[in-house]
Amino acid sequence: MKRAAIVSPLRTPVGKFGGGLKSMPVEELGAIVARAVVERAGLDPARIDDVIFAQSYMNGETPCTGRWVALQAGFPIEVPGMQLDRRCGGGLQAVATAAMMVQTGAADVVMAGGVESMSNVEYYTTGMRWGTRAGSANLYDRLDRGRERSQPEARFGSISGMIETAENLARDYDITREDSDAFAVRSHIRAAAGWKKGLFSDEIVAVKVPQRRGDPVVVDCDEGVRGDATIEGFAGFNSIVRDGVVTAANACQQNDAASACLVVAEDKLHELGLEPSAWLVGWAAAGCEPSHMGIGPVPAVQKLLARTGLKFDQMDLIELNEAFACQALACVKGWGSSMDELEDRLNVNGSGISLGHPVGATGVRIMTTLLHELKRRRARYGLETMCIGGGQGIAAIFERV
Numbered sequence: 001m002k003r004a005a006i007v008s009p010l011r012t013p014v015g016k017f018g019g020g021l022k023s024m025p026v027e028e029l030g031a032i033v034a035r036a037v038v039e040r041a042g043l044d045p046a047r048i049d050d051v052i053f054a055q056s057y058m059n060g061e062t063p064c065t066g067r068w069v070a071l072q073a074g075f076p077i078e079v080p081g082m083q084l085d086r087r088c089g090g091g092l093q094a095v096a097t098a099a100m101m102v103q104t105g106a107a108d109v110v111m112a113g114g115v116e117s118m119s120n121v122e123y124y125t126t127g128m129r130w131g132t133r134a135g136s137a138n139l140y141d142r143l144d145r146g147r148e149r150s151q152p153e154a155r156f157g158s159i160s161g162m163i164e165t166a167e168n169l170a171r172d173y174d175i176t177r178e179d180s181d182a183f184a185v186r187s188h189i190r191a192a193a194g195w196k197k198g199l200f201s202d203e204i205v206a207v208k209v210p211q212r213r214g215d216p217v218v219v220d221c222d223e224g225v226r227g228d229a230t231i232e233g234f235a236g237f238n239s240i241v242r243d244g245v246v247t248a249a250n251a252c253q254q255n256d257a258a259s260a261c262l263v264v265a266e267d268k269l270h271e272l273g274l275e276p277s278a279w280l281v282g283w284a285a286a287g288c289e290p291s292h293m294g295i296g297p298v299p300a301v302q303k304l305l306a307r308t309g310l311k312f313d314q315m316d317l318i319e320l321n322e323a324f325a326c327q328a329l330a331c332v333k334g335w336g337s338s339m340d341e342l343e344d345r346l347n348v349n350g351s352g353i354s355l356g357h358p359v360g361a362t363g364v365r366i367m368t369t370l371l372h373e374l375k376r377r378r379a380r381y382g383l384e385t386m387c388i389g390g391g392q393g394i395a396a397i398f399e400r401v
Contacts, residue, residue, distance in 0.1 A: 003266040004099035005276035006398065008041040009368040011259035012207050014356035016223040021256040022119035023209060026055060027062050029258040030069035030115040036205040037111065037260045041274055049107035051081035052098050054090030054114035055360040057121045057142055058083060065115060088321065089285065089386050089394035090114055091259060091363025096283040096396065098263035108268045113260030114361040118143060150390035151290035162389060163246050165293045166324035170245045173330040177245040180325035181234040184250035184353050187322055191350025192227030199349060203368045224253045224356045250325040252352035259364035276401045277371045282308040283396035294327030296393025297385040298334035304395045316379035318345050319370045321362060321386040322352035348373060362386065367398065374400040
């Protein structure tokens with residue numbers, strides 16, 4: 001099969017929940033990064049065969065997100081689009097799906113991306129279509145409801161949310177509150193250092209947020225990074241579950257952002273004048289017990305390494321989404337490794353705890369940061385992996401061109 005090249009990976013800044021990007025609808029966030037990708041690549045958007053965007057909290061306001069983004073970006077109406085959802089792994093799945101299309105000859109150029117505006121996730125009801133006979137109708141918060149209903153309760157029992165799954169891993173893998181706080185501080189300090197050094201500048205597309213009066217406000221940096229994070233400060237946060245390890249400080253954020261890239265068939269790169277950043281070597285998804293969803297990267301990585309014939313030690317950089325600090329540390333143990341061994345390879349510029357976790361956009365956000373760091377280090381292989389609500393993991397290996 002043809003090799004699939006990653007071209008022009010970019011992302012918006014990651015906005016805090018209710019922060020600077022809260023007034024930006026998902027179609028506009030996606031369109032901003034989509035336009036920037038084709039502009040950076042120097043590609044006529046008419047050459048794009050399809051647009052695939054992940055979104056985990058899709059609703060009726062922007063159905064079929066990929067099509068919406070393509071139209072909002074001003075692409076020719078002949079360019080089709082679609083939406084997919086693998087929860088936290090959706091963005092990476094968009095890249096993998098695009099790669100399969102170009103590898104098999106079904107397409108030459110596909111835009112793959114993800115977008116999420118968690119600030120704009122709606123409340124909804126399921127009981128009003130045919131009316132209620134009496135009493136009140138429930139109004140659900142889709143953010144909370146989506147986490148609670150990630151698996152069939154009849155089969156797996158009641159799981160109150162993702163925090164419960166993280167606490168299960170903390171117990172099973174003997175992860176302490178102190179371990180978790182230290183990992184969270186590490187994430188923030190590394191992300192802050194990356195911003196101070198200008199490491200994110202090449203991957204960021206600034207967002208101009210319109211105001212009712214006056215000029216737009218420009219959002220050009222990740223809003224959730226705490227450069228002053230300390231273990232002592234984080235120790236002051238109360239655990240969310242009594243006697244637990246998860247706190248608001250050592251868990252990922254809720255965020256708004258978009259990210260995208262072009263996935264291009266190898267034999268079309270020269271014709272289109274495109275410069276690839278990396279090849280997608282392979283990818284794999286795996287299931288795990290929903291109540292322990294955070295361990296998903298362990299079987300996913302094992303499956304991927306077996307499929308590609310590569311070794312864990314060959315990975316120059318490893319990006320593990322930080323859904324929770326204790327979850328990330330459990331995965332490190334599950335890989336048979338330690339933080340001391342991975343200190344210089346794992347999440348070297350922070351991740352979900354510091355940079356944020358805009359669910360549908362995270363997979364391409366992580367890939368974007370990873371590929372830019374591979375280029376700076378002139379390294380070869382990068383591994384990206386994430387846990388997924390409902391009991392899944394996804395992983396992919398990229399090779400720098």
